[in-house]
Amino acid sequence: MVDTDRYPIHRTDTPDWRTSAAAVRSALDRTGCAVLAGFIRPEHLDRLRAEGDRIAPDAHYETARVNVYNTDVDDLDPDLAREHPARVVMDRGNAFVARDRIPEDLTIHRLYRDPRVHAFLAACAGLPALYELADPLAGLCLNVIPPGRSHPWHFDTNEIAISLLTRAPSTGGRFEYCPDIRATDRENTGDVADVLAGRRTELVHGLALTPGDLQLFRGRYSLHRVTPVGGTRARHTAIFSFSTRPGVVGTEERTRQLFGRVLSEHRAAQPQVDDLLI
Numbered sequence: 163m164v165d166t167d168r169y170p171i172h173r174t175d176t177p178d179w180r181t182s183a184a185a186v187r188s189a190l191d192r193t194g195c196a197v198l199a200g201f202i203r204p205e206h207l208d209r210l211r212a213e214g215d216r217i218a219p220d221a222h223y224e225t226a227r228v229n230v231y232n233t234d235v236d237d238l239d240p241d242l243a244r245e246h247p248a249r250v251v252m253d254r255g256n257a258f259v260a261r262d263r264i265p266e267d268l269t270i271h272r273l274y275r276d277p278r279v280h281a282f283l284a285a286c287a288g289l290p291a292l293y294e295l296a297d298p299l300a301g302l303c304l305n306v307i308p309p310g311r312s313h314p315w316h317f318d319t320n321e322i323a324i325s326l327l328t329r330a331p332s333t334g335g336r337f338e339y340c341p342d343i344r345a346t347d348r349e350n351t352g353d354v355a356d357v358l359a360g361r362r363t364e365l366v367h368g369l370a371l372t373p374g375d376l377q378l379f380r381g382r383y384s385l386h387r388v389t390p391v392g393g394t395r396a397r398h399t400a401i402f403s404f405s406t407r408p409g410v411v412g413t414e415e416r417t418r419q420l421f422g423r424v425l426s427e428h429r430a431a432q433p434q435v436d437d438l439l440i
């Protein structure tokens with residue numbers, strides 16, 4: 163199903179494979195984002211969309227009140243400056259289908275488990291290896307944004323997000339991002355607040371995605387959102403989460419936020435982030 167003429171993921175460590183991964187990596191280093199256009203061959207796109215439609219009813223719907231940092235908006239530090247972006251509360255209108263509701267024979271689940279995909283994406287990200295999460299819910303999700311809803315501005319917890327658009331809406335639902343608006347040693351709350359307020363539009367880049375495009379993105383440093391979906395059809399993306407060491411499981415609090423439930427694995431998990439960003 164992968165267009166291996168354009169992306170020779172099956173020829174691990176050959177010169178073609180290295181050249182292809184290096185091109186992705188240089189886009190990622192330059193702009194914090196790389197798109198592997200036409201990653202899935204066109205003849206597989208109908209099946210990809212139909213599989214998403216089949217599981218979308220299993221998404222966890224709950225319009226959460228969030229800020230860009232995904233911290234608890236009902237328990238903000240009273241000493242935060244009035245103009246601090248953590249004070250800007252938005253409705254998160256998307257819903258996730260968790261991995262345990264995505265059958266193993268679905269295209270997106272087969273891609274997520276494929277060692278050739280892991281090796282290629284690791285090379286694209288400039289990492290020695292990438293591992294599936296040990297998390298039974300968060301490793302692979304379908305992000306469903308129904309008409310009239312949006313996925314508001316936020317930073318990700320993961321260093322790198324990898325996603326595949328499986329269903330495009332007829333209008334709206336555009337992915338927008340501010341490349342490297344923050345860094346590990348610099349929150350840059352001034353610019354973040356400006357973007358949230360609709361100022362500094364020159365910091366915002368839009369991405370035109372087509373179903374079957376695979377996107378790699380440094381979502382921990384680049385503020386991003388999906389604009390409100392128009393028309394009558396939902397927008398679907400498969401979100402593939404990987405870690406740089408095996409055995410990673412999400413925290414109980416974040417898991418409950420995203421999926422509305424937790425399993426025993428999450429109750430035992432510890433936060434695994436090692437920088438000082440919010």
Ligand SMILES: O=C(O)CCC(=O)C(=O)O
Pocket residue numbers: 305313318323325337381386388399401
């Ligand atoms: O669905 C998308 O394109 C973006 C999703 C996203 O930003 C996220 O799940 O953190």
Ligand SMILES: [Fe+2]
Pocket residue numbers: 316317318323381386
């Ligand atoms: Fe994100």
